[in-house]
Structure formats: C-alpha cells, structure tokens
Amino acid sequence: MKYSSLVERLQGKRTSAWEIHHAAQQARARGEDVIVLSVGDPDFATPEVIVERAVEALRSGDTHYSAVVGRDPLRAAIAAEHARTTGRATAIENVMLCAGAQNGIFAASLCLCEAGDEVIVPEPMYLTYEACVRASGATLVPVPVDAKRAFHLDCDALEAAITPRTKAIFFATPCNPTGVVMPRADLERIAQLALRHDLWVLSDEVYADLTFEREHVSIASFDGMAGRTVTIASLSKSHAMAGWRVGWVIGPQALIGHLGRLALSMLYGLPGFIQEAALTAFEHKAEIVAGMRDVYRRRREVVYERLSRVAGLRCLLPEAGMFMMVDVSGTGLDTVDFTWQLFRAQGVSVLDASAFGETANGFVRLGFVVDEARLAEACDRIAAFVSSLQLQTRSG
Incomplete structure (x- = not known):
C-alpha cells in the first residue's frame, strides 16, 4: 500500500x-x-492548586465538549497577559487555545504557508520546526547561528537569506536548545525586515517566563508587527504542565478564524477541566x-x-x-x-x-x-x- x-x-x-x-x-x-x-x-x-482545580472541575461534571477556540475566561486571561507584556491591547478574538505550543506551530504553518514558499529559521532550531514547515509544502531555509557568538543571531545572514519566495521568519526566544534570549536590537532588525518584505513572523515564546539575566521582549510589541506576528506560548515549562497540553496562538483575528476551522477538523477543543486548571495557573502565575x-x-x-x-x-x-x-x-x-x-x-x-x-x-x-x-x-x-x-x- x-x-x-x-x-x-x-x-x-x-x-x-x-x-x-x-x-x-x-x-x-x-x-x-x-x-x-x-x-x-x-x-x-504540577503545583497542587492547579491539580485541585482540575479535580474539582472533573467532579462537577466538566467533561463535555468545550468551545473549539477555547473558553472566553481563559482566552481573556491570555489576552490580558499578552497586552501586559507587549503594551498593546489584545482582544480575546486574537487568541486560540491549542494542544501545546507544538500543535500551534504546526497549525499556524498550515495556515500561513504553502508549496513554493520559503520559511527562514535560525539554526539550531527546535526539532519539529522542519516537519511543521514541510507539512505545509513550504521549504525551510536554515540560517546558521555561530556557536562562537554563543549562538546569537547574525541578522546580516538572516537578511541575506530573504528571497522573493520568503513568506515567513520563524524563531524561538528564549531558544530551545541554546537558551539564548534575543536582544531588543535583533528583534528590531527582524521587525524591520518583516515590514520591508511583507513577511509573517512566528515567535515561539514558550520559555519567556524563565529568563535569568536578559529581559524577554516580544516582537509583537513593535510598531506595525501585531498584524503580522503569530505568538506561540504554553504553560508546559513555566508551570510544570507539559503533560496537560495547554498552549495558545495569538495573532490577527482572521488567522484565528482559519486556525479555528483547522482545530474543528482535528481536535475540537481542549477538555474543559484542563482549561479550568489553566485559568487557575494564570491566577497564581506570579x-x-x-x-x-x-x-x-x-x-x-x-x-x-x-x-x-x-x-x-x-x-x-x-x-x-x-x-x-x-x-x-x-x-x-x-x-x-x-x-x-x-x-x-x-x-x-x-x-x-x-x-x-x-x-x-x-x-x-x-x-x-x-x-x-x-x-x-x-x-x-x-x-x-x-x-x-x-x-x-x-x-x-
């Protein structure tokens, strides 16, 4: 066969x-x-207060279908956190829940890219980025990041990789595997390139809450970037909830609509009791x-x-x-x-x-x-x- x-x-x-x-x-x-x-x-x-909320929700019968894009209270909490970190208003219509950040990256790739497109990704990169990009039919274009620079991005090399076929730039900050946090200057340069060449930017910010010395900056906070940035994040690392599969995508409302139709065909929403636990995680985030x-x-x-x-x-x-x-x-x-x-x-x-x-x-x-x-x-x-x-x- x-x-x-x-x-x-x-x-x-x-x-x-x-x-x-x-x-x-x-x-x-x-x-x-x-x-x-x-x-x-x-x-x-996972912290006990989160687990107890999930158990309580289960015992109260929260075992039915939930909204495909996520429940409004949790989406509102995510939107509020995003607005706080970017300094820009974020509506719940710009937020969709997904089964972990990886699911969000995969779904976004399918909605943003197609055969003939190129997606630029700094390398080293998380292991499944390539499969996500290739699933859409697009070609992943790696941009080497020199270990002698402690794996910090060479923005000139990234710019040189842009061609008429380039559709998007994907990156993670902080980065898995390197632990590098992109400095503001590098993000500003990427934003300028995205605006000049009309590119999407997918920013994987799963480790944003776990920075040590350097402050995390979201590229969505820069002028002109909210409408072309797809921000991916989750509770897996920051709240020790890897097995709960709680992630989200933040982007333009039209993209969220496309992602919602894809989720309707694949996942049909996260379990309600898990969303209740996630909402509790946000309430105790600090x-x-x-x-x-x-x-x-x-x-x-x-x-x-x-x-x-x-x-x-x-x-x-x-x-x-x-x-x-x-x-x-x-x-x-x-x-x-x-x-x-x-x-x-x-x-x-x-x-x-x-x-x-x-x-x-x-x-x-x-x-x-x-x-x-x-x-x-x-x-x-x-x-x-x-x-x-x-x-x-x-x-x-």
Whole structure:
C-alpha cells in the first residue's frame, strides 16, 4: 500500500533524534539506575492548586465538549497577559487555545504557508520546526547561528537569506536548545525586515517566563508587527504542565478564524477541566513562575560549576530555560558516539544537539530536569566518563 508524500515530509533526522531518550526511558522502566536529562520535562509535579482545580472541575461534571477556540475566561486571561507584556491591547478574538505550543506551530504553518514558499529559521532550531514547515509544502531555509557568538543571531545572514519566495521568519526566544534570549536590537532588525518584505513572523515564546539575566521582549510589541506576528506560548515549562497540553496562538483575528476551522477538523477543543486548571495557573502565575525560575537558575549554576571545570568540555551559560549546551568536541568523540557511550557507561542520557542543526555539531543538550542532588551526580558521572576517555587516549 502507498502513503501520501506528506509522511515523507514529516520524517527526518530532527524527528528521529529521540532514540537515546526512548532507550533511557526503557532502562529506567526496567529499574536501572539512569539519569534522564534528554527531554524538557521536569521532575516536579504540577503545583497542587492547579491539580485541585482540575479535580474539582472533573467532579462537577466538566467533561463535555468545550468551545473549539477555547473558553472566553481563559482566552481573556491570555489576552490580558499578552497586552501586559507587549503594551498593546489584545482582544480575546486574537487568541486560540491549542494542544501545546507544538500543535500551534504546526497549525499556524498550515495556515500561513504553502508549496513554493520559503520559511527562514535560525539554526539550531527546535526539532519539529522542519516537519511543521514541510507539512505545509513550504521549504525551510536554515540560517546558521555561530556557536562562537554563543549562538546569537547574525541578522546580516538572516537578511541575506530573504528571497522573493520568503513568506515567513520563524524563531524561538528564549531558544530551545541554546537558551539564548534575543536582544531588543535583533528583534528590531527582524521587525524591520518583516515590514520591508511583507513577511509573517512566528515567535515561539514558550520559555519567556524563565529568563535569568536578559529581559524577554516580544516582537509583537513593535510598531506595525501585531498584524503580522503569530505568538506561540504554553504553560508546559513555566508551570510544570507539559503533560496537560495547554498552549495558545495569538495573532490577527482572521488567522484565528482559519486556525479555528483547522482545530474543528482535528481536535475540537481542549477538555474543559484542563482549561479550568489553566485559568487557575494564570491566577497564581506570579508566585508559581518565580519559584520555577529560581529552581532552574540554581540547577543551571550546579551544572555550570561542575562541568565547566572538566577538561575537554565547554559549557555555554544559558540566558533562559532548562537546558545547557555543552561542547564535547574536546573529548575526541563526535556527538553521536559521545551520547551513546556516556549512556552505556554511566547511565546518563543527553541529546545530540546536532539534531537541532549542523551549527550545533559538537554539542550536546543537557536538561535541568532532575533535582540538584541528582543533577550533581549526573555531572559527576559525565566527568568520570570524560576522564575515562582521556585515560584511554593516554594509554593508547
């Protein structure tokens, strides 16, 4: 039997990068002593106040269909938060809920792009961007971001990538995997290019609440950008709600209408009890997010302090989020061999960052997703593994 060409467009190196993570999960399920740092799903549970609201809603019978684009109270809370961060009025008609940020990116790609279009994306990029763009029939055009600049964008290179076929620029700030927060000057340059060339901008802001030193700025806040910016966000990281699949898209009202018709054909809205829990998450956002940010900052310091002194490794201090990029090229192993040999020797799983783009070749991505003691142990195991490689080299 034959399948649609769509399935070919959805697969590739980026979407098959999770093999080591799946192997680590299976080893943990067998009772083996493994430390899984290969996915952005933290160890702590969703805050109790959010869980209790979901349970209460379930017990009260909130198990029926809900509005496809989301309930108005939750959309209003999202709109109000967006207005606060951008300084621009946002109506609920500009907001649609989706099953996690990734679902929003996929749906927006289908509504914005088509065959013959080009979409510019700074690389390294999140793993599934390519599949989302290619599903629409468009071509993804990666713009390499130099590791020597700590993976900060080269705006000149981005401008040089624009052609008459360019339809959109997609990016994440803060970025997964690099932890880079785009400075205002870079965002202003992108906004100028979008206005000059009449481009859409998709801004993935899932980690916006988890910045450390540099302030997050939304490109939708710039003059002329609200009508051409699609902002994607979720509660997965900021509220430890990855499994709840609560995300949203903010954009022009016409786009929300198109997205709503697509959701009608695919998902038919988020469960009501989950939306009630999400509304509670917004009501308690200030204290929850502050706590999450402090946790990740402490974990970042644990990893950086321990691994930056290991000969053969070079750590890039992330400006946001729950990941660190570590250059392992000094060990003499390529990243595929490094990740699998580390896992087999020490039971620590990290992700080969070259899957996020060739510009990340030589790096692995490590997640701050276990408690500080366990994270310190993981770092010690990594250090022991690197030391063993050096001993092998000297003895050879």
